[in-house]
Amino acid sequence: MLSSIGLLCCPLLWAQEVTITTEFSDSNAKSYSTQMQHWQLLLESAPQLQVKYVHVGMQRGFELLAQSGFCTINKLKTAERAARWLYSARPLNVSPSLRLITLGQSSPASVASGTVSSGQDQIDLQNWLRHPARRKIGIIAGSSYGAETDQLIKSRPNQFYLVHGQDVSLKLWQMLKRGRIDAIIDYPVRIDHLRQVQQDNTAYTALPLQGLPLHLKGFIVCNRETHGQQLMQYFNELMAQPAVQQRLVASYRQYFNESEWQQLQPYLQQTFSAAF
Known part of the structure; x- marks a missing residue:
């Protein structure tokens, strides 16, 4: 005691x-x-x-x-x-769980900037990467995205762009805006804060991913x-x-x-x- x-x-x-x-x-x-x-x-x-x-x-x-x-x-x-x-x-x-972040509004859901879509619009990431096959997602090197997504990253290394070092979320967001990648996996609250600090009005869509829980x-x-x-x-x-x-x-x-x-x-x- x-x-x-x-x-x-x-x-x-x-x-x-x-x-x-x-x-x-x-x-x-x-x-x-x-x-x-x-x-x-x-x-x-x-x-x-x-x-x-x-x-x-x-x-x-x-x-x-x-x-x-x-x-x-x-x-x-x-x-x-x-x-x-x-x-x-x-x-x-x-x-909330990580989301698939893309620019603008993307099928199958229409989501206003900064708004997370409902669970019924969950994305099967494996299918999303197949259509089209050249899609590439930016991720943070060394991070875990849940067992199912981590396994997908290992099985499709050419479709995931790993970024190392400091300020990785900021770098990935900038890469997405420049069209160097098709999506990133991140938290909407973090993207919103990056946009606010940088006075960035870029619209984005945040879609929940299958296999992830309600919260992390x-x-x-x-x-x-x-x-x-x-x-x-x-x-x-x-x-x-x-x-x-x-x-x-x-x-x-x-x-x-x-x-x-x-x-x-x-x-x-x-x-x-x-x-x-």
């Missing part, structure tokens, strides 16, 4: 700092502020924790987790990753060494606090329409029970 209290109250006794890897550069931090808002909410309850940031590509970010004191945030949980790294007990971020969860990930274990215990205790859970749940609301939000309630009430 005493050790638990000491860990929560006095992080400087066990871990003065954590280094967080991010996939955006300093110069484009504003464009990626939505990716950091839940982390910033968590830090409001951890004023003594000293945080450093390194701006690297996603693949390099996972490589750095092998070093003591490094963690990353907003990462999907896969069996392969969970076998190697420590994941937070609760997700830091809960958002992004976790904090650290290495399994002693420092990583201590950091993860601290993060887990922070996210168990009712006030933290209430702020996190309230922040997720902006991502979902009313119908999606109601469908999400059972999961939120189970996972963030202290918020209700």
Whole structure:
């Protein structure tokens, strides 16, 4: 009991700092502020924790987790990753699933700019890539898009354009606008924020993909060494606090329409029970 209290109250006794890897550069931090808002909410309850940031590509970010004191945030949980790294007990971020983003309005749905189509318009990505066969989708190197899509990427490497390094979402959006690729897989909320920051009125369509759940969860990930274990215990205790859970749940609301939000309630009430 005493050790638990000491860990929560006095992080400087066990871990003065954590280094967080991010996939955006300093110069484009504003464009990626939505990716950091839940982390910033968590830090409001951890004023003594000293945080450093390194701006690297996603693949390099996972490589750095092998070093003591490094963690990353907003990462999907896969069996392969969970076998190697420590994941937070609760997700830091809960958002609608990834969507297929194309320019303008595309069949089979007509969707206004920035609006996500309904579940009945789900896209079979394998069929979409066949018609026409030269279609190409831009994706982030090192990212996971769910088991079914990840397998499709492996089976059709010539139809997926992998982008490495920093500011990848911004680079992919620019490539899409220039006609270098036919679509990207990303979150509408991120595309909307990029457009807002850049004062970009380019219309787009966001279509849900078959095989993906209603929502995706992004976790904090650290290495399994002693420092990583201590950091993860601290993060887990922070996210168990009712006030933290209430702020996190309230922040997720902006991502979902009313119908999606109601469908999400059972999961939120189970996972963030202290918020209700």
